[in-house]
Amino acid sequence: xxxxxxxxxxxxxxxxxxxxxxxxxxxxxxxxxxxxxxxxxxxxxxxxxxxxxxxxxxxxxxxxxxxxxxxxxxxxxxxxxxxxxxxxxxxxxxxxxxxxxxxxxxxxxxxxx
Amino acid sequence: xxxxxxxxxxxxxxxxxxxxxxxxxxxxxxxxxxxxxxxxxxxxxxxxxxxxxxxxxxxxxxxxxxxxxxxxxxxxxxxxxxxxxxxxxxxxxxxxxxxxxxxxxxxxxxxxxxxxx
Numbered sequence: 741x742x743x744x745x746x747x748x749x750x751x752x753x754x755x756x757x758x759x760x761x762x763x764x765x766x767x768x769x770x771x772x773x774x775x776x777x778x779x780x781x782x783x784x785x786x787x788x789x790x791x792x793x794x795x796x797x798x799x800x801x802x803x804x805x806x807x808x809x810x811x812x813x814x815x816x817x818x819x820x821x822x823x824x825x826x827x828x829x830x831x832x833x834x835x836x837x838x839x840x841x842x843x844x845x846x847x848x849x850x851x852x853x
Numbered sequence: 854x855x856x857x858x859x860x861x862x863x864x865x866x867x868x869x870x871x872x873x874x875x876x877x878x879x880x881x882x883x884x885x886x887x888x889x890x891x892x893x894x895x896x897x898x899x900x901x902x903x904x905x906x907x908x909x910x911x912x913x914x915x916x917x918x919x920x921x922x923x924x925x926x927x928x929x930x931x932x933x934x935x936x937x938x939x940x941x942x943x944x945x946x947x948x949x950x951x952x953x954x955x956x957x958x959x960x961x962x963x964x965x966x967x968x969x970x
Contacts, residue, residue, distance in 0.1 A: 772955040778896075783944060783960045831896060837956030842948075844898035 876945030
């Protein structure tokens with residue numbers, strides 16, 4: 741079964757609204773999780789490192805006020821896309837490490853209309 | 854900063870034949886990990902093979918093997934006896950082995966592999 745789970749798998753939202761994506765580690769605690777963004781036929785680009793109990797570390801060029809990351813527990817990190825616009829439409833995927841093995845969530849498709 | 858480069862956007866192979874996907878990387882670190890991931894249309898990331906930089910022996914997983922050339926900073930993936938199910942996008946990825954890295958991966962651009970029946 742899945743070791744890292746993402747929800748929702750698909751989400752459509754209206755332009756200007758906010759949408760939250762969850763990333764859960766199942767049966768293990770993850771003090772650090774990672775959020776990636778992937779455009780069609782392109783690579784995974786690291787957006788930020790989610791740190792449990794502290795602020796996320798964002799990669800250069802990623803707007804931290806637009807992509808809010810919260811890691812309030814050892815098994816849950818959330819990515820909130822605020823004031824979403826059509827250009828935010830993408831595939832978002834998270835990962836977490838357990839016993840030196842990296843596990844990916846199933847990913848979340850976001851479409852902003 | 855580390856970078857990973859995959860220079861082949863697309864590759865094609867006949868079923869049952871062998872294909873090699875190329876990957877080069879740049880780093881000043883001496884200890885790191887390299888990976889090949891497969892991403893089928895479902896978009897699920899599937900680990901194909903992993904190589905520790907300190908190991909000279911090339912990693913092998915069934916039909917998948919790598920040619921790891923540390924001095925040349927090259928890490929190619931060979932798929933033998935290609936199957937239709939191997940068709941996917943393949944990503945080469947780098948991970949620092951430093952204690953501060955808890956799973957951060959740097960990905961190459963990806964190579965789309967087509968398997969012809």
